[in-house]
Amino acid sequence: xxxxKQITLAARPTGxxxxxxxxxxxxxxxxxxxxEFMVRVIYLSVDPYMRGRMNDVKSYAEPVKLGEVxxxxxxGKVVQSNHADFKEGDIVEGPxxxxxxxxxxxxxxRKIDPTLAPISTAVGVLGMPGLTAYFGLLDLCHPQxxxxxxxxxxxxxxxxxxxxxxxxxxxxxxxxxxTDDKIDFLVNQLGFDAAFNYKTTDxxxxxxxxxxxxxxxxxxxxxxxxxxxxxxxxxxQRARISICGQISxxxxxxxxxxxxxxxxxxxxxxxxxxxFLVFQFADRYEEGLRQMAAWIHQGKLxxxxxxxxxxxxxxxxxxxxxxxxxxxxQLVKIADE
Amino acid sequence: xxxxKQITLAARPTGxxxxxxxxxxxxxxxxxxxxEFMVRVIYLSVDPYMRGRMNDVKSYAEPVKLGEVxxxxxxGKVVQSNHADFKEGDIVEGPxxxxxxxxxxxxxxRKIDPTLAPISTAVGVLGMPGLTAYFGLLDLCHPQxxxxxxxxxxxxxxxxxxxxxxxxxxxxxxxxxxTDDKIDFLVNQLGFDAAFNYKTTDxxxxxxxxxxxxxxxxxxxxxxxxxxxxxxxxxxQRARISICGQISxxxxxxxxxxxxxxxxxxxxxxxxxxxFLVFQFADRYEEGLRQMAAWIHQGKLxxxxxxxxxxxxxxxxxxxxxxxxxxxxQLVKIADE
Numbered sequence: 001x002x003x004x005k006q007i008t009l010a011a012r013p014t015g016x017x018x019x020x021x022x023x024x025x026x027x028x029x030x031x032x033x034x035x036e037f038m039v040r041v042i043y044l045s046v047d048p049y050m051r052g053r054m055n056d057v058k059s060y061a062e063p064v065k066l067g068e069v070x071x072x073x074x075x076g077k078v079v080q081s082n083h084a085d086f087k088e089g090d091i092v093e094g095p096x097x098x099x100x101x102x103x104x105x106x107x108x109x110r111k112i113d114p115t116l117a118p119i120s121t122a123v124g125v126l127g128m129p130g131l132t133a134y135f136g137l138l139d140l141c142h143p144q145x146x147x148x149x150x151x152x153x154x155x156x157x158x159x160x161x162x163x164x165x166x167x168x169x170x171x172x173x174x175x176x177x178x179t180d181d182k183i184d185f186l187v188n189q190l191g192f193d194a195a196f197n198y199k200t201t202d203x204x205x206x207x208x209x210x211x212x213x214x215x216x217x218x219x220x221x222x223x224x225x226x227x228x229x230x231x232x233x234x235x236x237q238r239a240r241i242s243i244c245g246q247i248s249x250x251x252x253x254x255x256x257x258x259x260x261x262x263x264x265x266x267x268x269x270x271x272x273x274x275x276f277l278v279f280q281f282a283d284r285y286e287e288g289l290r291q292m293a294a295w296i297h298q299g300k301l302x303x304x305x306x307x308x309x310x311x312x313x314x315x316x317x318x319x320x321x322x323x324x325x326x327x328x329x330q331l332v333k334i335a336d337e
Numbered sequence: 338x339x340x341x342k343q344i345t346l347a348a349r350p351t352g353x354x355x356x357x358x359x360x361x362x363x364x365x366x367x368x369x370x371x372x373e374f375m376v377r378v379i380y381l382s383v384d385p386y387m388r389g390r391m392n393d394v395k396s397y398a399e400p401v402k403l404g405e406v407x408x409x410x411x412x413g414k415v416v417q418s419n420h421a422d423f424k425e426g427d428i429v430e431g432p433x434x435x436x437x438x439x440x441x442x443x444x445x446x447r448k449i450d451p452t453l454a455p456i457s458t459a460v461g462v463l464g465m466p467g468l469t470a471y472f473g474l475l476d477l478c479h480p481q482x483x484x485x486x487x488x489x490x491x492x493x494x495x496x497x498x499x500x501x502x503x504x505x506x507x508x509x510x511x512x513x514x515x516t517d518d519k520i521d522f523l524v525n526q527l528g529f530d531a532a533f534n535y536k537t538t539d540x541x542x543x544x545x546x547x548x549x550x551x552x553x554x555x556x557x558x559x560x561x562x563x564x565x566x567x568x569x570x571x572x573x574q575r576a577r578i579s580i581c582g583q584i585s586x587x588x589x590x591x592x593x594x595x596x597x598x599x600x601x602x603x604x605x606x607x608x609x610x611x612x613f614l615v616f617q618f619a620d621r622y623e624e625g626l627r628q629m630a631a632w633i634h635q636g637k638l639x640x641x642x643x644x645x646x647x648x649x650x651x652x653x654x655x656x657x658x659x660x661x662x663x664x665x666x667q668l669v670k671i672a673d674e
Binding site for chain 1: 389396397558561562565574580581582583586592593594595596597598599600601602603604605606607608609610611612613614617
């Protein structure tokens with residue numbers, strides 16, 4: 001009988017997760033019940049938000065329980081179906097988790113047209129990261145032509161789209177990332193106006209001042225911490241900050257301390273900082289997907305993937321992504337298309 | 338010859354200003370030139386923002402220079418005029434500074450009708466503090482009936498109006514202040530639903546949880562620091578934070594450190610924090626003043642003043658206000674009406 005390899009949460013991490021915090025288990029392949037179907041997963045998505053789900057803290061979503069399969073979006077193919085809306089052979093994207101086979105009743109699942117774009121994009125530019133960039137930038141920052149947009153985590157799955165959309169909107173775009181290769185990628189592949197490596201930069205304020213001679217009007221924050229402090233210091237009047245992630249804070253064993261300057265700076269700059277989750281734009285996903293697909297087909301938006309192979313390597317890919325080793329979207333390919 | 342007593346900035350304070358940071362000087366009474374008039378100041382306003390002007394740091398406004406008269410709004414009477422729009426006997430409000438007599442070309446000056454309300458209200462409920470409360474609450478927080486509004490610095494010139502306007506909008510209003518008398522005033526005089534004394538409360542989160550059983554939807558922040566950290570922890574999804582002041586930070590000799598949690602909390606709560614300066618609403622002042630006056634005349638809004646007498650006591654009144662010793666608007670009366 002076929003087995004279903006799954007990655008479960010074995011232990012709650014302190015600090016950066018390690019491979020021993022996960023366990024590879026094999027269970028029987030789940031058979032679909034009435035009005036259900038079964039998916040063979042092809043691409044797993046690993047994303048920063050999953051770090052939060054590993055803590056025993058209710059946030060906007062429930063934590064993963066010990067022994068449970070890790071949650072996450074994935075793309076796969078329907079291989080057996082008792083569901084009227086999904087038939088064998090359909091390519092689907094949904095919350096299938098870190099496993100080879102998933103049973104689904106269709107909730108949160110959408111069908112993907114594999115003739116429009118590579119199916120991996122359904123968890124990338126034409127999925128959650130793309131929508132996150134699109135709405136988080138346009139709806140929260142309202143970037144205007146001639147304004148300066150700074151993006152942290154700029155070479156990641158979301159940040160790389162944010163910067164490109166900023167360019168499409170006529171902004172000067174400055175990216176912050178953690179390797180020289182990423183800096184090169186941002187400027188020479190994606191067309192950012194400038195970028196710098198925060199790991200080899202001592203004085204973020206001085207560097208940002210140099211790269212943003214007209215100050216900062218929009219900031220899309222994936223990172224938080226000292227990078228964000230520096231951006232706040234250089235905000236222009238009426239700046240708009242979109243808080244998408246705070247990855248610098250996710251793996252700390254004790255909460256970091258920092259200068260209590262952010263709110264004072266919001267005040268004197270008459271600026272706005274707003275957090276968001278992509279789900280709040282659910283009724284406008286179609287708009288976002290249509291626009292992102294159009295930009296891709298027009299050659300105006302590029303996407304990049306870092307792909308690990310094999311479900312047994314999903315924990316390593318996830319940990320690597322948390323350390324910023326990926327460029328663009330981090331995926332794990334666990335079956336052939 | 339008559340002299341003009343003025344309070345100048347004698348030294349840049351470190352920490353809480355002391356009286357020696359100011360100097361009382363006497364200069365000749367200024368004579369108005371062409372298209373100018375001279376005002377005898379009656380009420381000086383002392384406000385938290387003035388602490389920022391004492392530092393040698395350009396913020397949204399220039400700092401006061403050493404030896405210059407302290408800046409500030411005031412109410413007075415025109416005693417001599419070469420200006421077509423202002424005549425002897427007019428009551429006016431404007432940026433006259435800490436002095437007995439001010440020369441003005443009319444810029445930033447408005448005429449006050451003394452038959453409508455006591456003239457001191459022109460620097461209080463019917464002036465900058467009232468407008469700050471009105472726009473900062475309504476335009477940034479959009480309080481809805483049934484929501485919970487928390488106000489820090491609740492017994493101050495701005496906070497006391499914020500809470501009352503929140504009640505008028507149907508909110509549960511919880512105030513935070515620094516003396517038991519103020520707590521009594523908020524609940525028993527102004528109709529706040531609840532209030533607590535942060536100086537005698539150990540666990541702000543526990544106290545806020547008790548007083549805000551449905552969480553916090555709107556927060557009007559005059560104070561910052563640990564009080565604000567606690568409010569952020571209890572924010573509801575889509576909470577709105579209006580940053581009006583951060584008085585807990587103004588007199589620190591070194592910048593305070595705090596947990597780097599605020600932006601992460603904005604993110605998971607999909608919440609918004611926005612700073613503002615009342616000047617950004619300048620083209621809507623008439624709307625705000627009309628509404629505040631209507632509420633006063635309908636008996637729906639109360640105002641309270643703490644009045645010190647004598648220009649020589651302006652520094653003491655200012656320092657006292659920074660320490661939270663005032664209830665409602667802190668004024669200095671330096672001449673008879």
